[in-house]
Amino acid sequence: MLEKNPTAIISVENVSLAYGAADGPNVLEEIDLKLHEGEFVCLLGPSGCGKSTLLKIIAGLIQPSAGSAVMDGIHITGPEWHRGVVFQQPPLYSWLSTRENVRFGLKMRKIPKAEGLKLADEYLDKVGLLQYAGHKPYELSGGMKQRVAIARALVNSPRVLLMDEPFGALDALTREEMQQLLRNIWRETGCTILFITHDVDEALSLGTRVLVMSRSPGRIIREFTTSFTCGITAESTGQARYSPAFLKLREEILGLINKQKLSSINNLN
Numbered sequence: 237m238l239e240k241n242p243t244a245i246i247s248v249e250n251v252s253l254a255y256g257a258a259d260g261p262n263v264l265e266e267i268d269l270k271l272h273e274g275e276f277v278c279l280l281g282p283s284g285c286g287k288s289t290l291l292k293i294i295a296g297l298i299q300p301s302a303g304s305a306v307m308d309g310i311h312i313t314g315p316e317w318h319r320g321v322v323f324q325q326p327p328l329y330s331w332l333s334t335r336e337n338v339r340f341g342l343k344m345r346k347i348p349k350a351e352g353l354k355l356a357d358e359y360l361d362k363v364g365l366l367q368y369a370g371h372k373p374y375e376l377s378g379g380m381k382q383r384v385a386i387a388r389a390l391v392n393s394p395r396v397l398l399m400d401e402p403f404g405a406l407d408a409l410t411r412e413e414m415q416q417l418l419r420n421i422w423r424e425t426g427c428t429i430l431f432i433t434h435d436v437d438e439a440l441s442l443g444t445r446v447l448v449m450s451r452s453p454g455r456i457i458r459e460f461t462t463s464f465t466c467g468i469t470a471e472s473t474g475q476a477r478y479s480p481a482f483l484k485l486r487e488e489i490l491g492l493i494n495k496q497k498l499s500s501i502n503n504l505n
């Protein structure tokens with residue numbers, strides 16, 4: 237949970253990014269963002285505004301054209317296990333069992349096999365999949381694969397979890413289940429989460445802070461501090477989502493995003 241004066245684990249300072257030619261248009265422009273210890277930050281914005289690009293910069297998968305991304309005061313120059321990443325389509329290794337998929341990063345880090353297997357099983361248990369440890373990815377449903385991806389990221393005890401629309405491809409019921417699982421994991425581990433979604437309800441019911449981006453160029457235009465997630469349990473999700481405070485904020489954020497979409501349509505005409 238958030239402290240009164242939380243420490244920034246990640247600082248993104250004045251970041252701009254242009255893909256391709258250096259004089260090409262900026263996808264991201266002058267982004268300033270701090271992720272504080274224990275925060276659950278949700279990033280919303282119209283399609284193509286640069287959410288994934290920003291996440292990839294923080295993950296260390298791409299470098300900004302200008303500005304810097306720093307973790308604990310050290311420049312992010314590549315991916316590393318303190319920052320776990322979960323994408324919408326989890327790239328699981330089809331030839332490996334669920335357990336070996338979860339152990340993969342530990343193996344790369346030369347964690348002894350017995351310890352790695354123990355940890356893999358511990359995290360498979362946390363996501364409710366221990367009985368599927370010997371199954372291959374093709375034997376799992378979409379939601380189960382996403383659980384494996386979460387276990388695989390968490391098994392390294394990352395300080396920051398970067399999630400790019402992880403539940404975007406799931407049906408509504410599974411999605412809600414996964415949200416509750418993630419909320420529980422966040423509460424239990426206290427890790428810092430950056431979570432991209434298109435779904436305003438999902439952002440408001442998970443995040444402690446919701447950021448809204450604009451498009452062309454991508455900038456953070458508004459931020460909202462929220463606390464709905466703190467009171468939500470598996471039984472009370474619906475209750476929170478129909479509260480007047482939730483609905484009011486939802487409407488305000490949807491209005492902001494729709495304004496972005498309308499201005500893009502007007503620019504096309």
Ligand SMILES: Nc1ncnc2c1ncn2[C@@H]1O[C@H](COP(=O)(O)OP(=O)(O)OP(=O)(O)O)[C@@H](O)[C@H]1O
Pocket residue numbers: 255256263281282283284285286287288289290
């Ligand atoms: N590797 C790349 N090379 C060139 N352009 C790219 C690359 N990746 C993304 N883009 C462009 O950058 C812009 C931002 O893309 P990005 O995927 O970051 O947006 P997004 O907000 O995550 O979109 P969505 O919500 O649809 O997933 C888009 O115009 C996209 O076409």
